[in-house]
Amino acid sequence: MNTLLGFSIPLLFSSLVWCGYLEYDQDVLIPEDWTHVGRVDATEELELTFALKQQNIHRLEETLRLVSDPDSAQYGKHLSLEEVASLVRPSELTQKVVRHWLQSHGITNCLTIRTQDFLQCTMTADVAETLLPGSRFHRYIRDGHSLVRSSAPYSVHDDVHQHLDFVGGLHRLPPKGQDLRKKEQSSESGVHLGVTPSILRTRYNLTAADVGSARNNSQAVAQFLEQYYHPADLAEFMTMFGGSFQHLSQVDRVVGTQGGGKAGLEASLDVEYIMSTGANIPTWVFTNPGRHESQEPFLQWMVLLSNMSNLPWVHTISYGDDEDSLSTAYMMRINTEFMKAGVRGLSLLFASGDSGAGCRHLGKSQNSFRPSFPASSPYVTTVGGTSFKNPFKVTYEVTDYISGGGFSNVFKMPDYQASAVNRYLKTVAATLPPQSYFNTSGRAYPDMAALSDNYWVVTNRVPIPWVSGTSASTPVVGGMLSLINDQRLKKGLPPLGFLNPRLYNLKGQALFDVTEGCHLSCLDEVVQGKGFCAAPSWDPVTGWGTPNYPALLSALLS
Numbered sequence: 241m242n243t244l245l246g247f248s249i250p251l252l253f254s255s256l257v258w259c260g261y262l263e264y265d266q267d268v269l270i271p272e273d274w275t276h277v278g279r280v281d282a283t284e285e286l287e288l289t290f291a292l293k294q295q296n297i298h299r300l301e302e303t304l305r306l307v308s309d310p311d312s313a314q315y316g317k318h319l320s321l322e323e324v325a326s327l328v329r330p331s332e333l334t335q336k337v338v339r340h341w342l343q344s345h346g347i348t349n350c351l352t353i354r355t356q357d358f359l360q361c362t363m364t365a366d367v368a369e370t371l372l373p374g375s376r377f378h379r380y381i382r383d384g385h386s387l388v389r390s391s392a393p394y395s396v397h398d399d400v401h402q403h404l405d406f407v408g409g410l411h412r413l414p415p416k417g418q419d420l421r422k423k424e425q426s427s428e429s430g431v432h433l434g435v436t437p438s439i440l441r442t443r444y445n446l447t448a449a450d451v452g453s454a455r456n457n458s459q460a461v462a463q464f465l466e467q468y469y470h471p472a473d474l475a476e477f478m479t480m481f482g483g484s485f486q487h488l489s490q491v492d493r494v495v496g497t498q499g500g501g502k503a504g505l506e507a508s509l510d511v512e513y514i515m516s517t518g519a520n521i522p523t524w525v526f527t528n529p530g531r532h533e534s535q536e537p538f539l540q541w542m543v544l545l546s547n548m549s550n551l552p553w554v555h556t557i558s559y560g561d562d563e564d565s566l567s568t569a570y571m572m573r574i575n576t577e578f579m580k581a582g583v584r585g586l587s588l589l590f591a592s593g594d595s596g597a598g599c600r601h602l603g604k605s606q607n608s609f610r611p612s613f614p615a616s617s618p619y620v621t622t623v624g625g626t627s628f629k630n631p632f633k634v635t636y637e638v639t640d641y642i643s644g645g646g647f648s649n650v651f652k653m654p655d656y657q658a659s660a661v662n663r664y665l666k667t668v669a670a671t672l673p674p675q676s677y678f679n680t681s682g683r684a685y686p687d688m689a690a691l692s693d694n695y696w697v698v699t700n701r702v703p704i705p706w707v708s709g710t711s712a713s714t715p716v717v718g719g720m721l722s723l724i725n726d727q728r729l730k731k732g733l734p735p736l737g738f739l740n741p742r743l744y745n746l747k748g749q750a751l752f753d754v755t756e757g758c759h760l761s762c763l764d765e766v767v768q769g770k771g772f773c774a775a776p777s778w779d780p781v782t783g784w785g786t787p788n789y790p791a792l793l794s795a796l797l798s
Contacts, residue, residue: 289408316734317587452521467504517719556718558711593644595761597771625692630747639757
């Protein structure tokens with residue numbers, strides 16, 4: 241088999257065995273912002289991804305716990321990609337059954353990756369519809385971007401289904417990106433007019449000497465929603481805002497193909513702020529426009545991580561879906577991919593979202609909060625958002641009302657956070673929203689936070705003020721963790737890897753506690769738009785708080 245660099249993974253629908261087939265029986269919901277064009281031609285070429293059942297998932301999870309727990313003798317003893325592959329690689333029987341099934345339908349043009357747990361195969365639409373009974377492929381467009389998906393549930397023969405987690409490239413259409421908030425502000429004399437790298441460095445106590453210099457260090461951002469950065473914007477941003485510290489003005493490596501047209505505000509923000517906070521550290525940009533209309537960029541990136549031996553140590557991602565829009569089986573498999581990254585020493589940081597606690601309408605005037613994934617994954621570090629108490633001065637921080645946070649309805653609360661979260665629930669019990677709105681035993685997020693309000697961004701050569709969202713706070717935290725990795729690597733220590741067990745072990749040490757403000761939620765008579773509120777120590781709006789860089793460096797440099 242050939243080796244593939246990256247491809248897609250979609251939603252696995254709930255399943256039942258019927259008449260010799262495994263049927264994926266959840267309704268296929270096409271978002272309203274996608275317009276149906278019509279059925280694809282029978283001879284049109286598609287790319288589908290087959291997620292093969294992995295082995296030793298429990299051993300993988302235990303290994304991640306040991307290498308991430310600062311009290312473990314195995315702490316920091318990360319695995320190589322080859323070691324991860326030998327642990328999770330599908331059984332010979334699984335590989336044989338799936339390949340025979342594909343070949344029996346004349347499908348031979350397939351590629352695999354190093355861990356051998358994904359196959360990507362090319363076939364015509366009519367072959368795909370025969371292979372997966374029930375599927376019907378249609379074309380949809382949004383904002384000039386075209387995708388091919390099946391409009392109906394599909395089935396897999398029950399002799400095969402026990403060897404597959406899902407078939408990718410059929411159902412899931414990407415969500416529309418969060419519209420970063422842009423606010424009109426009046427200026428005042430003698431005060432700062434928005435967040436810039438120098439404001440961040442002042443608030444979080446970074447000096448001009450806090451820049452990268454280790455040879456074996458790098459960091460990355462990933463873009464999925466047809467978002468691209470322009471090198472000229474980055475150079476202009478650093479000219480305008482990077483004069484007080486040593487920095488790089490070019491991205492070290494682009495993985496994927498940069499699209500044409502205008503730069504995206506999201507992509508510009510991510511690149512400019514990870515490179516100005518994690519200053520002078522080589523930075524990669526993963527940009528994932530699908531090579532085929534049936535690819536899914538987020539999951540294509542996820543699989544890329546399983547196929548590259550040498551990767552940046554810190555990855556920041558501003559992307560998410562409502563948990564209830566995804567199947568549990570799909571999210572469980574993505575969690576396994578996160579674990580595979582963590583045991584290799586990679587730190588994955590996800591934005592907590594910009595909808596506060598969220599809101600899901602259950603009918604008959606009944607609502608609940610709406611957690612977001614991957615923010616709710618127990619195997620990533622989730623970053624919330626804050627604002628200055630006085631938006632024009634470098635003051636203490638309060639919650640940003642949009643900061644995503646809450647409790648997973650799918651994943652149980654991991655051991656590393658149970659003590660902190662239960663203390664919060666007990667301390668603020670009298671003022672919590674009704675328990676019918678959230679799952680008190682679920683994975684709670686975010687884990688930490690940073691400023692997410694009123695940023696300056698250069699995009700399409702124009703400086704734009706007052707940009708806000710957790711898409712801003714996440715690369716800022718990522719850049720600081722890259723600086724800490726830089727110091728660790730120079731001392732011969734391993735990179736931080738999966739941060740959460742150690743972060744919660746600090747119990748708030750080295751972070752600025754945020755104790756003021758609440759975030760938004762359902763506009764109904766019961767909660768009246770208010771979600772959770774900040775409190776001393778950990779809370780589900782800002783986590784443990786925001787980084788005091790020199791103290792955090794000291795705490796994590798051992």
